[in-house]
Amino acid sequence: MNPLNLSRKQLALITLLTPTSLFLLIFFIGPMLIMLTYSFLEPGLYGGVEWHFYHWNYGRVLGWADGIYEEFDPVYLKILLRSIGLSVATVLCTLFICYPVAFWVSTLSAKNKALCIFLMTLPFFASMVVRLYAWVLILRNSGFANQFLEATGLITEPLNLMFSGTAVIIGMVYIFIPFMFLPIYSSVEKLDKNLLQASEDLGATPFTTFRRVVFPLTLPGIVAGCILVFIPSLGNFVVPDLLGGAKVLMIGNMIEQQFLYARNWPFGATLSMVIIFMMMIILSIYLYKSTKKQAGL
């Protein structure tokens, strides 16, 4: 027997879980705690921090830099709201693209299904930055999109596609489509096609069948896809950097700037914590709802 008198099963669990737990503790929980601490410290004049409690970092996010000298200016709140807006738009676009496609793919033969999934994940093999530069070539004033539209005679002057909210949404939709497609596809694939016939058989029109059978049964996939797209969209800074330029800053760019250029780590940490708290609230609501459903309510 071992000294702690543990059963074989307990020993196995400890052996298998310890490395992962330690890894997460040191490299995931640790940095989070450091960030949380920094967000309550005062930024030093030349970078670095003053080690005392300081809550005006959060005040600055809401628009009051230190509550005394500066006037109310919700610039960060605006950026945050714009980020949410762009992310929601990205989620909706990917959803409307992926949902019908998932149904179409689920009707294909096994071989073609595998091919489609492979094609869907193919972009991951190339760097995201490289792929976004390709979009720059497409969207800029002398790019393929404008060339094509001018050639067809739809426009006479090139459209300013680059450095706009539209460009950022196009880029993010492109990047995040697989994250929406895969969970939706797996729920569509699981959907028993007999249920559609059963619904129709009982007198439901195709629309009613969709509303009462297809949509509720694929909802878990839709929700999972939305979360998987929304979270990285909100924190994304590469896409707005390359396609949005200085005009369409997102919260991710702000965080990047605070850490790398402004050398204001406490405020960068604060912005990060705000996003993390928002995500945690959304995920908690989702978890609460889904566990309640599983309990049979």
Next chain:
Amino acid sequence: MSASIPSPEYIKIRHAHRQFMTPEGGIINALDNISLSIAQSEFITLLGPSGCGKTTLLKIIAGFEELDSGDILLDGQSIIQQPAHKRPVNTVFQSYALFPHMTVGDNVGYGLDIAKVNKVERNQRVAEALTMVGLSGIEQRLPSQLSGGQQQRVALARAIINRPKLLLLDEPLSALDKNLRLQMQLELKNLQTELGICFIFVTHDQEEALTMSDQIVVLNSGKIDQIGTPDEIYHTPKTEFVARFIGESNILSGMVISKSENGVNIDCNGCTIFSHDQTLKLGEEVKLLLRPEHLSLTPNELEGPQAQLTMTLNQTVFVGSDYQLHGELSNGLPFSALTRKTNTPLIKGQQLTLYYQVDALHTIPAKQKSIKGHI
């Protein structure tokens, strides 16, 4: 329920034709020019092996598949132009197809909700339908919390609640274990009598078909081989296919070699069988059907004239109430008989004399065409 006389042609299927492409590029006639009439409030079984077209026909009636040509009339009106959701037809699916995210009550009430029946009536009818299938009071449960048999009943309740003119059942009992299946067979038959609506039941299980049906339609490669009552199908099959498909059978091919006033002698590869069938002509080739249960080890002249056969016993199988005797005739062809417990010792290799009722012997013309049916 209307008091009108049941129409003998409540459902008419006219020259129904449906082809499929095989993956190899060939063409299969799933339905080959089928015509069929079904009376109101009849229990009809479409029986046949897999791939005979029975499920295709059911799906076409339900509206999930289309005909290449032909027509289907329900109560005098063509339904093939109507989409499935407008047809007064409901289906019990093989996989039950219960909505997993809805309670039993919502599943059963689905058709009523679609038809916008008011809440009070809806709940009352849901309760009635569930009572009818013997499952009252489980409205709040989810389908996943039910056993296979219960799910089957819920599917049935859901399909009858709209009071369809026609109920289609697509091998609904195939997933149940044997005892439950037997019980459900009787319940289905009772339910059909109670509701008085026409049931079209699809199965490949001949016992199921014999137990429940008013009429059986035997399908073979997209064609109707025979339509008849279970008794007709069993005792007087019109084709060799039907004879082989329904029940245990000994089928011998032979030729009429002599004819007398009494009957005819048929030679089956050196083994002579005597038949009373006077319609047979000298030299005609026929198939003979002898059911194992019409053979016995002891002569019994009380039920009619008998003739005899000799079989070499190869194997005895005990099947509960009876013994199956498998062996060979003198011409080497396999043969089997069914007998009650007997005092005669049954030893392998033994020569048995089997007696058969001459009137039970059924002759099938060696060459026959598929019929265009009319019930």
